[in-house]
Amino acid sequence: MFCVQCEQTIRTPEGNGCNYSQGMCGKLASTSDLQDLLIYMLQGVSAYAVKAREFNIVDGDIDTFVPKAFFATLTNVNFDDERLIDYARQAQTYREQLKSAYEQACKENGVEAEVIAAQGTLNLAATKPELLEQAPIALPNRGEVHEDILGLRLLCLYGLKGAAAYMEHARVLDQTDHEIAAEFHQIMAFLGEDSVDVDKLFNTAMQIGQLNYRVMAMLDTGETTAFGHPEPTQVNTKSVKGKAILVSGHDMKDLELILQQTEGKGINVFTHGEMLPALAYPTFKKYSHLVGNYGSAWQNQQQEFATFPGAVVMTSNCIIDPNVGNYSDRIFTRSIVGWPGVTHIEGEDFSAVIDKALELEGFKYDEIPHMITIGFARNALMAAAPTVVENVKNGAIKNFFLIGGCDGDKAERSYFTDLATSVPDDAIILTLGCGKYKFNKLEFGDINGVPRLLDVGQCNDAYSAIQLALALKDIFDCDINELPLHLVLSWFEQKAIVVLLTLLSLGVKNIRTGPSAPGFLTENLAKILEEQFGLRTTTDVATDLHAMINKA
Ligand code: SF4
Numbered sequence: 001m002f003c004v005q006c007e008q009t010i011r012t013p014e015g016n017g018c019n020y021s022q023g024m025c026g027k028l029a030s031t032s033d034l035q036d037l038l039i040y041m042l043q044g045v046s047a048y049a050v051k052a053r054e055f056n057i058v059d060g061d062i063d064t065f066v067p068k069a070f071f072a073t074l075t076n077v078n079f080d081d082e083r084l085i086d087y088a089r090q091a092q093t094y095r096e097q098l099k100s101a102y103e104q105a106c107k108e109n110g111v112e113a114e115v116i117a118a119q120g121t122l123n124l125a126a127t128k129p130e131l132l133e134q135a136p137i138a139l140p141n142r143g144e145v146h147e148d149i150l151g152l153r154l155l156c157l158y159g160l161k162g163a164a165a166y167m168e169h170a171r172v173l174d175q176t177d178h179e180i181a182a183e184f185h186q187i188m189a190f191l192g193e194d195s196v197d198v199d200k201l202f203n204t205a206m207q208i209g210q211l212n213y214r215v216m217a218m219l220d221t222g223e224t225t226a227f228g229h230p231e232p233t234q235v236n237t238k239s240v241k242g243k244a245i246l247v248s249g250h251d252m253k254d255l256e257l258i259l260q261q262t263e264g265k266g267i268n269v270f271t272h273g274e275m276l277p278a279l280a281y282p283t284f285k286k287y288s289h290l291v292g293n294y295g296s297a298w299q300n301q302q303q304e305f306a307t308f309p310g311a312v313v314m315t316s317n318c319i320i321d322p323n324v325g326n327y328s329d330r331i332f333t334r335s336i337v338g339w340p341g342v343t344h345i346e347g348e349d350f351s352a353v354i355d356k357a358l359e360l361e362g363f364k365y366d367e368i369p370h371m372i373t374i375g376f377a378r379n380a381l382m383a384a385a386p387t388v389v390e391n392v393k394n395g396a397i398k399n400f401f402l403i404g405g406c407d408g409d410k411a412e413r414s415y416f417t418d419l420a421t422s423v424p425d426d427a428i429i430l431t432l433g434c435g436k437y438k439f440n441k442l443e444f445g446d447i448n449g450v451p452r453l454l455d456v457g458q459c460n461d462a463y464s465a466i467q468l469a470l471a472l473k474d475i476f477d478c479d480i481n482e483l484p485l486h487l488v489l490s491w492f493e494q495k496a497i498v499v500l501l502t503l504l505s506l507g508v509k510n511i512r513t514g515p516s517a518p519g520f521l522t523e524n525l526a527k528i529l530e531e532q533f534g535l536r537t538t539t540d541v542a543t544d545l546h547a548m549i550n551k552a
Pocket residue numbers: 003004005006007008009010017018022023024025026027032074075076
């Protein structure tokens with residue numbers, strides 16, 4: 001096992017990475033190895049998808065399968081070995097399908113077919129123990145490789161994994177794009193080649209950032225087409241009496257299905273974690289039994305789900321061991337999410353969840369409501385832009401901070417709460433991702449009617465924040481880096497990595513990330529990123545605030 005993809009990776013003086021019998025996230029070595037084998041097989045599919053495209057052979061099912069299965073290897077998504085094996089076997093079937101179509105086309109056109117070694121030829125063994133014996137060839141740190149090259153390869157691999165996750169979120173909302181799929185396969189195949197070309201790897205990281213910008217735009221289109229544009233909305237964060245279902249993760253389509261199927265059944269539906277922004281979309285406001293948000297970010301689920309008196313649905317990342325809080329019989333997984341022994345819902349029928357919620361007691365009392373305001377995605381931000389600009393011009397607003405990203409359970413993450421509460425009174429805070437839970441229930445007031453805390457949405461809604469920054473840059477006729485805008489990103493998993501690559505590829509400089517630097521970035525790579533982009537790790541709030549405000 002070798003995995004260094006998330007913030008909680010094991011760090012030792014000998015090197016970083018979870019490489020014992022279990023990762024810090026609870027992922028067993030066998031699961032990690034099977035995930036690597038899956039990625040290896042997917043790289044083979046992509047390599048042949050690239051070749052097949054030379055003859056205009058494109059298979060939509062395969063184009064959606066590869067990012068979806070890749071998503072299953074993201075941190076805290078799928079811990080179910082059997083499902084990972086099924087994905088890997090499906091990958092082999094698809095690879096062979098593309099390979100024979102490609103070879104046939106070559107024959108018909110009188111050209112010699114290229115043979116793709118390794119990922120293009122590996123045949124999976126029949127049993128799990130045998131598969132685990134095959135897995136070492138697929139380790140991400142396979143072969144003798146300089147640590148800087150490995151770091152760059154992993155930056156690309158993990159970044160592309162984040163983009164793949166967003167592609168799958170968009171696909172669920174019927175948004176796919178042939179050009180994005182083609183470029184995704186090209187990068188996936190390239191990463192299977194174990195390149196040692198520093199420039200090419202570096203450029204690929206930027207290419208992944210650009211690709212993800214288009215993916216986030218596609219996802220934004222999918223969400224706003226399906227559910228309308230988010231509007232500033234007051235949301236209750238306390239419990240409401242009655243039977244209950246809690247929906248967590250990023251896939252709002254699942255929330256819609258659950259709301260439709262629970263109508264009139266006397267069940268209240270609550271959002272959790274990254275599902276909170278759904279409450280601001282017009283479509284979801286139609287459902288009076290969608291009563292608010294319960295709990296906070298993913299890392300608190302073992303306490304929050306344990307005390308939630310209803311059924312829980314995990315639509316995407318991040319799931320952690322449900323046996324700890326003893327609720328594995330009332331949590332359900334969807335899509336790529338998996339936990340051994342937990343009921344997985346395929347298709348669109350949520351009756352198992354509904355039956356479970358009806359069986360359970362539900363909340364016995366209403367708590368006194370605590371309201372928070374959400375819903376400042378693209379359209380709402382643009383609507384507020386003239387007032388914001390006026391307040392910038394008259395000096396009432398002097399700085400903007402984007403404080404967001406992933407949450408996590410390390411004590412150092414209090415940095416983000418302290419930063420949000422320490423920014424000057426003349427500053428606006430934009431936030432997104434599950435990192436917002438560090439401070440989204442606090443009171444920040446407003447500046448001449450503009451709320452000081454603007455919740456932009458999920459992590460992928462970084463797209464909306466970018467749109468605001470681009471609009472402000474045009475209005476003030478300056479470079480994006482000349483705006484009084486300071487970005488402090490909390491990272492945990494690979495979606496945050498790809499959002500960072502997107503920002504870097506758009507030329508955004510002086511971003512701070514924390515609470516620690518990714519374990520796969522070597523000192524040399526961190527130095528290069530600092531020199532080229534001013535990218536740095538957070539230090540302490542007072543020092544960072546002073547530096548940001550003075551643009552140091
Ligand atoms: Fe370790 Fe994170 Fe990988 Fe889990 S996902 S094995 S914690 S690096």
